[in-house]
Amino acid sequence: MGRYLGPKCRLCRTEKVQLFLKGERCKSSKCPITKKKGPPGKGLRYRMRKLSDYGIQLREKQKLKRIYRLLEQQFINYFYKAVNLKGVTGENLIRMLERRLDNIIYRMRFSSSRDQARQLIRHGHVKVNGKKVDIPSFSVKVDDKIEVKEKSKMTLVVKESLKEYSRSGVVPWLEVDPDNVVGIVKGIPNRNDITDLADIKEQLIVELYSK
Secondary structure (H helix, E strand, O other), X not given: OOOOOOOHHHHHHHHOOOOOOOHHHHHOOOOHHHOOOOOOOOOHHHXXXXXXXXXXXXXXXXXXXXXXXXXXXXXXXXHHHHHOOOOOHHHHHHHHHHOEHHHHHHHOOOOOOHHHHHXXXXXXXXXXOOEEOOOOOOEOOOOOEEEEOHHHOOOHHHHHHOHHHXXXXXXXXXXXXXXXXXXXXOOOOOHHHOHHHOOOOHHHHHHHHOO
């Protein structure tokens, strides 16, 4: 199955939680999840139906996959790589997803969403350690220098996105110079540091794939 190209707000309503897929719109009064109850296109009986254990695990996987904007096979590949690493599988999975370049661009406030970050990368606007990287799934390492190319720093998309930096800063494992649109990866986050994923229960995802 190809990448989902339909209305992103329907995905949030399906998961009954904000996935922050549309940047500023998700933080405004226009966000439909605060107005419409239940999944789109489903009747009242469906909304009241109790999920099975499998259904709960599946929904948890879908939430995490959609937050990071991955295809099913991409997500499965990350999961089995996480299984082969030392440590807790669920935490390994999230750390790997956090190290994706598109996620780092989003976390550094150079874009307002991960989809927008992916577009910046695909169009050649991003450099890692001085070299152009156009692969959104590129895995960054500690001390990597991430920057937007000089000609792209004044684009409206980047300038508007950086306004969020002045409002809320960045996560503690990243360091950003907003004037030069440059950031440094200072470390790999612990699970507890990723506060916007506090509601994700990654152990349910591990149980889903362990069957």
